[in-house]
Amino acid sequence: MGIQKQRRKFTSEFxxxxxxxxxxxxATLASLGRKFDLHSNQILKxxxxxxxxxxxxxxxxxxxxxxxxxxxxxLRKIGELQMDKDFLKKSLSQxxx
Numbered sequence: 001m002g003i004q005k006q007r008r009k010f011t012s013e014f015x016x017x018x019x020x021x022x023x024x025x026x027a028t029l030a031s032l033g034r035k036f037d038l039h040s041n042q043i044l045k046x047x048x049x050x051x052x053x054x055x056x057x058x059x060x061x062x063x064x065x066x067x068x069x070x071x072x073x074x075l076r077k078i079g080e081l082q083m084d085k086d087f088l089k090k091s092l093s094q095x096x097x
Contacts, residue, residue, distance in 0.1 A: 018036050029043055
């Protein structure tokens with residue numbers, strides 16, 4: 001078996017920086033690829049994703065707050081269900097099941 005190359009992970013900030021550089025079109029994709037040590041296809045993918053999601057910068061704060069509240073409710077529910085599961089598992093083990 002060959003040596004497996006570990007996949008690199010990039011922050012959102014880095015991806016945005018690369019996408020903005022590509023949008024500016026001050027440099028070619030090849031030169032951006034060398035500068036950021038990325039393949040031009042990856043740069044194009046991030047550019048497209050950035051542009052398709054750019055309207056989110058202008059979304060109303062209330063929409064994000066609502067989504068955060070919904071997420072928090074779901075996380076609380078998951079916690080409750082986990083506790084119920086642990087309780088039932090412990091009860092069953094004490095009964096010898």
